[in-house]
Each structure stands twice: as structure tokens, then as C-alpha cells.
Amino acid sequence: MSRQLLTIYNCKTADISALPNLEINDFRNTVISRVDEGMRIASLFGMPVDNNIVKLIAVLADDNQGLLHLTSTDVKESYPSLTPDCPQAHWFEREIAEQFGICPNGHPWLKPIRFHRSYTGQDVWKRSADLPIQPSVTNFFRVEGSEIHEVAVGPVHAGIIEPGHFRFQCSGENILHLEISLGYQHRGIERQMAGSPHKRSIHYIETAAGDTTIGHTMTYCHILESLAGCSVPARAQMLRGIALELERLANHTGDLGALAGDIGYLPTASFCGRIRGDFLNMTAILCGNRFGRSFVMPGGTVFDLEKKHIDDLRKRLAEALKDVTNAAGCLWTTPSVLSRFDDTGILTERTCKELGIVGPPARASGLQCDCRYNFASGIFQFQQIPVATWGTGDVFARAYVRWLEIQHSAAFINSVLDIMTPGQIQTNVAPAAPNKIVAAMTEGWRGEICHTAITDSSGKLVRYKIVDPSFHNWAGLAVVMRNQQISDFPLCNKSFNLSYCGHDL
């Protein structure tokens, strides 16, 4: 039997010639059986090889071994869909169909996910090239019956939120089914990343999901550094780790406040809204920007921390941690809060595995999946962070996992500040090696960020694939809403707090 998988460590490069190219049935069986054995689809994407052929590349994550397994197949026009035997593939196959006009035959719910023209001119849905493609103008799953009503929400929502369209099928207050239709934020980033690195590349990555600037930019830098075979100075790796955890602290704190706001518990809502800003301002100590723009660069970091900055950071971190401990503490001791959080929007461990859920929602359902632990890269190889899990899978669990992670992140930053060794913060990054493939994963605050890059014979990135954690997790939100009250949607939605632009790119 020929080799079916190329096995690499996170952030490691392999020759593109070493990537197995299987027959479609072999590819299908390999992916399906490995996922059955417990691996996850971290990425599954197409790459045009010539005019008619598209190469499908799968990146499978083995959480137990900390290994990435890659495989590929060539397809034309159509192929037998993986989704009926492997639900994790459903969103990826819809993306491939939309981008390249390749039809996954037998896909149970084949619809566009972003509503744009295909890159190849082929259209799976045979839409006219003369008419504009309108977002969310498509079939929706409908429940029929005299007692049934449909609620449509968005794209423009009531608050200051990104756009998305939600279609609820309800019986009274009870949600029977929710379908989420996105694509409003599609800016065409992946298409423009081809031919990288160019002068806009890093800025596309920084704004792919603008609230996850550090997470995505670190992943991108790992890709370029791996392709160049350069090693990043220890001090820069520490600085990156601090920035990544500050990003997590800010967003998790904001989420706890927003969860409190959605159930009308105003003390924690207003405290955390302010404390989130304190964490963002700590990121601004690093680089002048509250979202970490222009901090991480290929080869290291743009800025260093001097002693006065470290002292300032340490002082502010201690104050903010004290305040967030107090603010979050109000949640866990207030019965009216717990009665709203407990047993609301339960995501079971089994559903998590079936859908390939990542990040805090997966850990809140008991899964030990955290790239900082399973696929440690950079500073996390030397300075471990405990994996925070909870078993109940409800809104409470998703909130409490965030609180556990806030404590772990703060402790991590303090311990890194203690051991900061003097030294360089930048190294030269050589041009990328030709004909390589590399996959890099980072645990952003929403979960696993996976980038995959392939270089051509001149060392340019011919394909750059970005998978934001939201890409995996939107399906999880849709599923937990079944048999919940529609009034619980804002609360459940906030407990996932997914990215629209990270999904739509």
C-alpha cells in the first residue's frame, strides 16, 4: 500500500513532492477513517493545478500525538462528497464548491457560504454570469405547519455588530432549527494572498479578523519563518506570547461582560466593559495600537519591552486581574445569573467531535483541545499553559472556561515577564524556499487558527489558506439553538462570540 499521509509537526515545512496524491476514493477513505479514529479536519481546501484540475488538500490534526497529517487528491468538476460520512467536512466542501465550481456529489446541503463568483468561472449552482450574486438569496431549510413561524434577523443587527443573516424556524418560543447565512464581510483576502509576500500581505492577515490580530499574524509569521528555515530569537517569542495572551485576556473579559449584559446583570457588564479596555491598553504599551497592529513581524517583533514598560505592564496587569476577579466573582455567586447560564445551549462532547468544534466551546464540552498544549509552538514549547476544561457544555461552561483561561493567561504573562532574557528581537527572514508546503496552528482566543501555505518554484506563496476558528464553530452555534427559547439566542450567540469577517475573510 502506498503512503497515504504526509506527517509533519506544527509549523514544519515539507517538500510538496512528499505530499501523497491519492485517488479520490482513497483520499475519501483516508480522511473519513482518520476522523473516525479521532483526528480533526483542521483544513480542507482546493488549489487549482491547471485549468481544469483542482487539487484538494486535507490537513488532519491529531490532538493526542501533536502531529499534522496531510494528504491530497486531484478532482475535476465533481467528486463524491465526504460530508455524508464525515460531518466535519460539510462547511469546507461548500467553500470548495463556491470557490472552484467543483461539485461534491451527495452533499446533503450544498449552498454557497460567502456569495461570491467562483475563481474558475465554473458555477456549481449554474447562476447567470450577467446577474449579480445576492447574499443569502438561496434556499433555506423550512419547517412547515400551521403552528410554525419563521424569524429572519440581519444582516444589520440591533447593536454595533458585524453583519450576518439568521433564519429561525420556530414553534411558539421554541426554536426547531436555526440556519446561519454569512458572507456579508467577504473582502477577498485569500485571493489576494496568492503571490505573497507582498507589501499588503501582513496587513491582510492583521485584519482577517481584526480582533485576533496577534493570533493570525503570529501564525502567518510562523509560516514564513518555517519556509525560510530561520529561528526566531527567544525574546521575540516571549514578546509574542505576551501579546497573544493579552489579546485573550481582553476578549475573554469583554465576553464575560457581554454575557452579563445579555441577561441584564449590569454590574459585571459595566465593570468588564471597562477592564477589557485596560487589557487593550496594555497591548498598546507594546506597540502603540490597542489591537496589536504592527507588533508581530516575520523574524520577530517590531518593538521590544524596556524595563519601564515591563514594570508598567506588571502593575497594570495586577490591577486589572484584581478588578476582573471581583467582576467575574459577582457572576459565580449570583443565583439569578447561574439560573440563566446553567443548562442553556448545551453542546455535547459527541456533537463537538462530529462537527470539529475548537477553542473555548470545545473545552467547555470537555475536550482537551488547545494548540498551546497539543501543538505547542514558539514560547509555548518552553512555558506551558494548563488546558482549561469544563464538562457541562452549556453557557455556564463556556463562560467559566473563559474565566479559568483569564487566570492562566495572567499567570503566564507574569511568569514570562520574570524570565525575560535580554537579547535580539528580530532576525532576518530569508526568501521562502521553493516547492514547499507548510501548516501552522496557533490557539487564538476563539480557538484554533490554522494557516496552510504552498510555494511555487520561485518561492512565492501560490496558495495561502486561512481557517479562522469561527469557520468550525458557527455550525456549533446553530446546533445548540435547537429546542432552546428564541429569547436565549443572544446569550448563546455571545457564549460563542464568533467572528463574521474571520469566517467571510
Added chain:
Amino acid sequence: MLKAMISRIKQGYRTYPFPAKQPVMPERFRGRPILHYDKCNKCRMCEKNCPTGAIVFRDNKVCVDLGKCIFCGKCMQICSNNVIEFSKNYRLTANRRDDLLISDAEVKLAQAIDKESQRIFGRSLKLRQVSAGGCNACEADTNVLTTLTYDLSRFGIQFVASPRHADGILVTGPVTENMKLALKKTYDAIPAPKFVIAVGACAISGGIYAGHSEVNDGINGIVSVDLYIPGCPPHPYTILDGLITFLGRYNSSAVKPGGDGR
């Protein structure tokens, strides 16, 4: 209940007395650029390396278009003569697109609306926010104005759920093709007279996404803009300053230097 009250005491009073007291910006903050023409040797490396084409040469002199600038600092890093310096001045707002072009000419900050408009809106401005392809940074730093640090409502400014309740629209993002119709419909649903406020490089010019077929290079050409607030994303104080300057609530004679800049 008792615990919540004790917490309230511990958390303290946190609203910053802006604008009476000026905020202190972070040491590495990149605000309004200052151009040192005497040092420029016209090598144009800044122009070549700018990711958004924000740097242009007019009459052989370097100019920075704040409507396109993402304040990444690349031009500053690449220039061996330190011609472009990013100051800590966070006041960047303008009424006209042309006023965002920084050169050696006089700085043209936004003017307040006329007296009659100030009488109507000066103490009560309701805005509808629409994100049209924004990356959630401009959105987040607009939303943060409603937290108690900035306490936007003390100026009578509020973000409302329905366009029917709004006096204007605040737009973020490069206006993706997929949001163009929803943005237009939201704008149309707001009763006239109405204001349009563009926040961030994307909404003003398309920012980093300018030229993509998937976006419309910002809202110019779709609706006419009354106030531009540049940045990527603009600092919350840049946005707040823009809004209250627009309403005639920024009294520069009463401004004191700052404290801890929270």
C-alpha cells in the same frame, strides 16, 4: 445584592473627564503625522513601501493621505532621514475628504455643525451603526465608547437599534459588495435630515482592501459623508473627539493637559 454593591465600591468611579482633561496616549501611539520637509531627499522609498498608497508626492513634496493611512509606521521605519514622524496627536477628524491630506499647509480639523443644527442635535444625537466589511476593530473601538470609561451618553450621543430612530449613520468597513444594498437600505430608512460619519481607513477609502472587486473602496460615491474619522482603527478618543467636535461640544479653551490616559 450586597456583594454587587461592595463590588461597585471596589471598582470605583472610572469615567475619564474628557474633553476637559486631555488623555495621555501610549508612548508608542501613532497619531497625526508631522512632515519634516527640510530633511527629505525625495528618495520616495516611503511612497514605494506604503501598503495603501497613502503617501503621495504633490509638487515634489511628500504628503500623507489620512483617509488611506493605516498608521502602520512603515514609512517612518524605512525613512533614513526621519521625514515622517507620527505624533501623539489623536485629533484627526475632518469634514471634507481633501482635508485629510496632510502637507505643510494648515491643519483643517472638522468644524462643528451650524448653530441651528447644534440647537437640535447638540444635546441629543442618535446614530445607527452599520459594519460593511469592517474587521471588528473599528466596531469594537466604537462600541467601547458606550462603556463607562468614555460614557458616550453623557454627551447625549447614543447608538440605536432602528434606523427609524436615528439622526445619522456611522459606517465602518470598505463597503463589501455583499453589504452595499443593506447599507443603502439602512441609510434610506433614516429620516432626513441625516448625518453620515465614516470611521476608519476602510470606510473612507477602502483602506487595505482598496481596489478589490469584492469591495467598493469605502462609502464615497454611495452616500455623501459629513464627517471623516481616520485610523486603523481610530483610537476611541479619536472617535469621541470627532463626534463631540462635530456637535460643537469640544471647547478647546477649557482643555487641560492629561492624567494617566486610561
